[in-house]
Structures are given as structure tokens and as C-alpha cells.
Amino acid sequence: MSGSGDSIRGSWGDELSGLRIAHCLTGSVSVYRGPDIARALIRHGADVIPIMTPDASKLLNPQLMEWATGNTPLVEIGGRVEHVELTEGGGRVDLVLVAPATANTLAKISLGVSDNPVTLVCSAALGSGIPVVVAPAMHVSMTNNPAVRESLKRLKEMGVGIVEPLMEEAKAKLAPEKHIVDEVIYHLSPKPLKGRRFIVSAGPTREYIDRVRYISNPSSGLMGIEMARSLRMLGGAVSLVLGPTHIEPPTGISVRRIESSKEMEKVVLEEAEGAEAFFSAAAVADYKPVHTIDEKIETVTHPKIVLELEATPKILESVRKNFPEIEIIPFKAAYGLSEGVEKVVSSLSHLNPLMIVVNDVSRTDIGFASAFNEVTVIGRSGKIYQVPKARKSTVARNIARLYMTEKGSS
Numbered sequence: 001m002s003g004s005g006d007s008i009r010g011s012w013g014d015e016l017s018g019l020r021i022a023h024c025l026t027g028s029v030s031v032y033r034g035p036d037i038a039r040a041l042i043r044h045g046a047d048v049i050p051i052m053t054p055d056a057s058k059l060l061n062p063q064l065m066e067w068a069t070g071n072t073p074l075v076e077i078g079g080r081v082e083h084v085e086l087t088e089g090g091g092r093v094d095l096v097l098v099a100p101a102t103a104n105t106l107a108k109i110s111l112g113v114s115d116n117p118v119t120l121v122c123s124a125a126l127g128s129g130i131p132v133v134v135a136p137a138m139h140v141s142m143t144n145n146p147a148v149r150e151s152l153k154r155l156k157e158m159g160v161g162i163v164e165p166l167m168e169e170a171k172a173k174l175a176p177e178k179h180i181v182d183e184v185i186y187h188l189s190p191k192p193l194k195g196r197r198f199i200v201s202a203g204p205t206r207e208y209i210d211r212v213r214y215i216s217n218p219s220s221g222l223m224g225i226e227m228a229r230s231l232r233m234l235g236g237a238v239s240l241v242l243g244p245t246h247i248e249p250p251t252g253i254s255v256r257r258i259e260s261s262k263e264m265e266k267v268v269l270e271e272a273e274g275a276e277a278f279f280s281a282a283a284v285a286d287y288k289p290v291h292t293i294d295e296k297i298e299t300v301t302h303p304k305i306v307l308e309l310e311a312t313p314k315i316l317e318s319v320r321k322n323f324p325e326i327e328i329i330p331f332k333a334a335y336g337l338s339e340g341v342e343k344v345v346s347s348l349s350h351l352n353p354l355m356i357v358v359n360d361v362s363r364t365d366i367g368f369a370s371a372f373n374e375v376t377v378i379g380r381s382g383k384i385y386q387v388p389k390a391r392k393s394t395v396a397r398n399i400a401r402l403y404m405t406e407k408g409s410s
Contacts, residue, residue: 005039005042005048005069005070006070009045012040012044012393013043013044013391013393014044015044015045015185015188016044016046016188017045019047019094019188020046020048021046021047021048021095021097021184022049022093022096022125023048023050023097024098024099025050025052025098025100026053026098026101027054027055027058028059028137031056034050034060034064034099034100036177037177040181041181042069044185049074050069050071050073051075051086051117051118051121052065052073053105053117053118056118057073076117083124088124093125094131095132095133095184095187095188096131097134097180097184098122099133099135099174100136101134101136101137102138103145103148105119105134106136106151106155109132111151111154126160131161131188133161133162133180133183135175136163138171139172140170140172143172161187163183163251164179178248182233182252183251189233190234192234192235192404193400193404194235194236196237197239197276198231198236198237198238198276198279199278200228200239200240200278201278201279201280202221202222202224202281203224203242203243203282203283204219204243204284205261206244207260207285207287208289209292209293210292211293211296215288216244217283219245219282219369220246221243221245223281223373224281224282225247226392226393227281227399227400229250229393229396230393230396230397230399232250232253233397238254239271240253241258241271241282242256242258243264264315272319273323277407278327280329281357285312288310289308316330316348316351317351320352327353327354327407328351328354329355329399330351330356331357332344333361335361341376345378353380354403354406354407355377355402357376357399358375358376360374371392372390379402385402
């Protein structure tokens with residue numbers, strides 16, 4: 001490997017560190033996104049080996065994929081039977097990704113046709129028990145073709161992961177890189193939480209003063225979104241109750257959007273039935289106006305207003321009262337930790353939480369509006385865990401692992 005991707009390897013996460021991904025590209029016009037997909041995989045730690053059909057090589061110069069990955073693309077099968085090397089030999093890959101996957105390629109893979117480097121590698125991978133993920137891209141009319149639907153059905157029955165395309169402008173467009181990477185990570189992650197259901201709340205709430213003004217906070221929802229993603233990667237069925245945010249939620253989970261604390265309480269209680277645990281990562285507004293004006297207040301007629309505020313519902317207390325068996329994991333935003341964690345534990349002890357996750361919002365380099373966090377986790381077992389500063393995706397994975405540890409010891 002030439003090392004072209006070394007400067008960015010792991011810069012977004014380490015979920016794919018030490019893993020080899022065969023990235024197959026086929027003759028779709030969306031093949032131009034191939035370098036971005038490959039480099040997104042590398043940014044999560046993967047070593048990426050490009051494999052291209054003849055049509056893909058006509059649309060995208062293989063040298064560009066070599067630059068993107070640091071590996072020479074496989075564009076034809078020679079006497080070394082490279083497809084066998086990649087699926088049985090010392091260079092065995094951990095997963096095969098086909099992105100973009102044309103309707104023609106989907107049909108060939110589903111029927112075992114092996115007439116080019118991509119279909120050969122997919123056929124050998126499926127025969128060797130290597131996970132295969134496809135990301136289709138085509139015109140919408142083709143997605144309605146019964147033959148294409150039958151191909152996708154066969155692939156699902158074969159255990160092939162499918163990244164749903166983005167339906168826009170009469171096209172089934174190749175999914176965003178984030179969705180593709182998520183599906184790759186999902187298929188390579190162990191599933192210790194399979195068959196177990198979780199609720200995660202995330203984001204801020206908005207408590208309206210009038211029709212256009214509200215009380216809120218700077219939460220982006222990223223910590224809770226990453227928590228939901230981590231639980232899903234480990235096999236959990238996740239319901240995400242999400243406040244207003246610009247961040248796109250993960251694929252593969254149930255998302256219910258809310259605005260106010262009252263709406264969040266209602267939806268969380270609806271989702272709690274049958275859930276094992278509630279990860280309360282949302283930054284719920286502590287106060288709301290006692291009276292809301294059902295129009296826009298004009299500054300001309302009201303140069304000064306006085307707001308009377310009242311406390312918002314205590315969602316955790318409602319959950320504990322209605323579902324005494326559910327495990328509760330509060331995320332507590334503390335402004336400075338000079339008094340230690342004892343005060344935090346004391347304030348939440350009546351909820352009998354399995355864990356308490358504490359982060360210091362007095363710091364500007366973590367927490368609100370940051371991609372990074374650093375937390376202290378206090379377990380019911382009495383153990384205190386320090387999760388060092390890292391991307392929120394990494395912090396969330398560590399919290400999920402600590403959850404399994406504490407759940408096992410409770």
C-alpha cells in the first residue's frame with residue numbers, strides 16, 4: 001500500500017481499524033462518488049481495496065481510486081485469480097461493499113453470475129461467508145421493475161445488506177456516504193444486544209413564548225444520536241426521540257421527532273413499553289413560559305415583556321413511576337465538577353439509575369455544539385469510569401460497553 005490514506009485514517013473514528021474492505025464500483029454515473037466513499041471508510045480506520053467493472057473504469061479513471069485508497073484497483077482478473085486471494089488467501093477482506101451497484105450488477109450477484117471482477121469477488125465472498133453490502137443507484141422506473149425487486153429480494157434472503165437509495169428527482173440516487181459507512185460498520189459489529197430494545201432521547205426542546213420565539217439551549221443532539229447509533233450497531237432495536245436539530249439521525253432505527261418537553265414526555269412514555277433501558281441524553285429545557293401567546297408579539301406595542309416561567313415535566317421521574325422495571329441512564333450536564341460526583345449521584349438516587357453519565361458544560365472544547373465529549377460514568381455498582389476526550393461516536397461506544405458491564409453486574 002502506498003500510504004495515500006494514512007494521513008486521514010481514523011480521523012472520524014476507529015470502528016473499522018484493522019479491517020480490510022473491498023470497495024466494488026460499477027458502471028453507474030454516481031461512480032464519481034467512489035473516492036469520497038472510499039475515503040470515508042478510511043477515515044473510520046479501514047484499509048480499502050478498489051475493484052472496478054470495465055464500465056466503471058470507463059467512467060472513473062482507476063488512478064483516482066488508487067490515489068483515494070493507496071491501493072492499486074483490481075480492474076481485471078488475471079492468472080493470480082485475485083478474487084480468490086481476496087476471499088480465501090492471506091489478503092482476505094472482512095467485507096465486500098458494492099457502491100454504486102447498478103440494476104445489472106444486482107441481478108448478476110443474486111443469480112451467481114460471475115463475469116467481471118466485481119461479480120467474481122461478490123460470488124467468492126458469498127461462498128466464503130464474507131459479508132456483502134450493496135448500495136443501489138438507478139432510475140426510479142427501474143426500481144419498479146419486478147425483475148429488479150426480485151433481485152433485491154433474493155439478495156436480502158442471501159443475507160446481503162442493502163443501503164436504501166435516496167429517492168429524488170425521479171432517480172434512486174446513491175445513498176449518502178454516512179449511510180453507507182453506517183451499514184458497513186453495522187455488518188462488521190458484534191451483536192450482543194440483539195433482541196433487546198432501547199429508547200434514546202436526544203437534542204434540545206423548544207418552549208414557545210409566542211408563535212415565533214422560544215426558550216431553548218445550544219444542544220445539537222449529536223451525543224444522543226451517536227448513542228442511538230452505537231446501540232443499533234451492537235444489535236439493539238432503538239427508538240430515538242429527537243428534538244429540533246440539523247443533524248441527520250442514523251439509519252436502521254425508529255425516529256420520532258418532537259419539539260416541546262411535554263411532547264417528549266408523551267412520546268418517551270409511549271415508546272417505553274417493552275424497552276429494556278432509557279438513555280436520557282436530551283437537553284430538555286428546565287423552564288417553560290406559563291402562558292404562550294398564540295401570535296407574534298410586536299415590539300412596537302410591547303417594548304417590554306415580563307415572562308413568568310414554570311418548571312418543565314421531569315421525564316425521568318415519569319418513566320420511573322410508570323415503568324419501574326426499566327433501566328434508566330441519565331445524562332447530566334454539570335457546570336463544573338469542583339464538588340465531585342457525589343452531588344450528582346445524590347440528586348438522582350431516587351431514580352435508581354443503572355448509570356449516570358456526567359459531562360462538564362463549563363468547558364468549551366466538549367459538549368454542546370462540539371463533535372467531542374469527555375464524560376464521567378457512575379455505575380450502580382459503585383464504580384466510577386472516566387471516558388477520556390474523544391469524538392462523540394467513540395464516547396457513545398464506550399458508554400454502550402459500560403452499560404453492558406453494569407447490566408451484567410446488577
